[in-house]
Amino acid sequence: MGRGVIVDLADLTAALQAGDIAGAGFDVFETEPLPPDHPLWRMENVIVTPHTAAASPRVAERHLETLLDNLRRFVKGEPVRNVVDKTAWF
Numbered sequence: 001m002g003r004g005v006i007v008d009l010a011d012l013t014a015a016l017q018a019g020d021i022a023g024a025g026f027d028v029f030e031t032e033p034l035p036p037d038h039p040l041w042r043m044e045n046v047i048v049t050p051h052t053a054a055a056s057p058r059v060a061e062r063h064l065e066t067l068l069d070n071l072r073r074f075v076k077g078e079p080v081r082n083v084v085d086k087t088a089w090f
Contacts, residue, residue, distance in 0.1 A: 005030045013039055016046060027051055061088075 009029065015021045023045035025033075032051065040046050057078075070080040 016040075016043060023047075025049070 007030070010023065016024055017039065025047040025071070026040065027049050028051050034040060034048065040048060066081060070082075073080045
């Protein structure tokens, strides 16, 4: 998993073409839209979706559940869920 700029698309494409990686699903690219002549469009081991893969009628409900759970945890002095450590990104 990754987001746009942290993925070297040329290297990932080459690895998919060589079979070093069995397959991949893409929802976002550093440059959107993906150019129509890009090889990823023609690869059988690749799925490309519009930048809506996380869309669901339950998104708002799930976000609220996480927020309320984290609030309860915070008030009790417990660790919260889904902590992101941005210092570990690079």
